Amino acid sequence: MTAPSLARLRHNRAFKVWLLSTAQSQLGTALSSVALGFLVLEQTGSAGSLTLTLALSLLPNLLLPLAGVWTDRLGPKGLLVAADALRGGVQLALAAAALLGLLTPELIYAAALLNGLLGAMSGPAASSAVPLLVEADDLPRANGLLASFGQGAWLAGYAAGGVLVTLLGPAWALGLDGLTYLVAALAVGGLVQFRHAAQAQGSETALGFWAELRGGVSALRKSRTLTLIPGLALVANAALGPVLALTPAVMDNLGRGAAGYSLFLMLETGGALLAGTIFARWGGALPPHATVTAGLLLGGLSLAMMAGLGTFPALLAGSALFGLSVGLVNTPLVTLIGSQVAASHLGRAFALLSMTGSLGMPLVLLAITPQADQVPASTFYGLAGAGLLLAAAGWWAATRTEAAAYPRRTSV
Incomplete structure (x- = not known):
């Protein structure tokens, strides 16, 4: 990849905001992925409950093809902001219920299903974001940077999650995950403008x-x-x-x-x-x-x-x-x-x-x-x-x- 390509990415504010907001959100997701398993074990003591929680979070992925069509029609920004704001609220509510002693297995299952639904509806929008932020010649380096930052965030989140859950309990990790979703919603909603979104929606809607x-x-x-x-x-x-x-x-x-x-x-x-x-x-x-x-x-x-x-x-x-x-x-x-x-x-x-x-x-x-x-x-x-x-x-x-x-x- 050429030096001009790197220079363009360095001066692309929208891409940099997307890169950092995505990375910090993945950090929060890694924290909660460590916390959620042990929160379920605290509540139920059952490995079966762990499998059920994960299954409920994944079942909404059946809607991904529908979400892909909606993304092409509407553009990604609204879907991304709405999904991140709602997921932030869900995680903060779950953390508050755990801290107040009000949490039940049923609430965990409901939150897993709702978060899975929101993730499925925003997934294609997230996948289509980078081509709408950078030039075609910059895509390989942009995707490489996104992957590198993301893997680094997951590693840091896993490391911090183990310490946080051990010292303070899983509720705090869930709360931090909720805050990272809200930060992402504010950053993307206020600072990211997706270029050529109208053209990308295409003419196939007819x-x-x-x-x-x-x-x-x-x-x-x-x-x-x-x-x-x-x-x-x-x-x-x-x-x-x-x-x-x-x-x-x-x-x-x-x-x-x-x-x-x-x-x-x-x-x-x-x-x-x-x-x-x-x-x-x-x-x-x-x-x-x-x-x-x-x-x-x-x-x-x-x-x-x-x-x-x-x-x-x-x-x-x-x-x-x-x-x-x-x-x-x-x-x-x-x-x-x-x-x-x-x-x-x-x-x-x-x-x-x-x-x-x-x-x-x-x-x-x-x-x-x-x-x-x-x-x-x-x-x-x-x-x-x-x-x-x-x-x-x-x-x-x-x-x-x-x-x-x-x-x-x-x-x-």
Whole structure:
């Protein structure tokens, strides 16, 4: 990327505000992700309640394709500001209820569902923000900066979350998360102007709402690779569900508590950050189909190690490897869609991908909730690992012909 590109980004106030507001909001989300698991355990003492809470927060992702169409029609700003303001209010109310001793499991479930709904309705708007803030030539560096700041915020949030929950309790972490949402709403509402929003809304609205959705589906039917990607994302995210939902209880049983879980999440994020660094340096030379296969294999093996050993060091090592595997799978899948789907259909294609991928986790969580307190977490880790290994074999067998014809790049 050229020096003029960096200079333009440095002088782009709207992008800088978006970058910082997004990063501080992700910091708050990381804090609350550590806190929420232990808040549920405080209230119920049940691993099943953990899985149910996470499932409820993810079910609204079924609405992502609809939200993608609304974003194209209305522009992102209003959706982003409204969703952040409402999520801030929900988190602050949840924190206040916890501090006042008024919190019940039902309130936690309701807040999880509402936050999930608000996140789903604003997700496509957030994904479309950067192209409306920077020039096309600046997109690679802008997205790289956004990813770097975001991963750094998650790492800091996981570290601070473990300390905060241990010393002060989970309610304070939820309250800080609520404040970061309000800061984001004020910053985006008052300081960010999305350029070319009217043009980006497009002329396809004349086709009708459902016709627009069908256009996104058709875009993912151009090749076997594209057709398989949503299903693969579903399997990969389904495997992630038991890891996120059951590990807080595992850490409690090992005597490591919130500090151990935050370290687990930090190492997982560090693995994903390493994957991002690999792609930033050598991405052009890595064949995407083969990289996805390698990532699935690594993910399956890391979960098998966590299931087989079950010790604190094994969980930490498995977390880092699993985070690396997630990055090795997700980035090539996004590259494949970006290189093979027309620009006019990218928003809907990515919304459909996110919806399908997100569906896998709540389905698995709802399925395991009745058994979560009776069956060891290692069993679910092992089943998730086996699913990833089978997905690796299926992906390789189904796409090897198209992989051989995919344009090879040798530059790094």
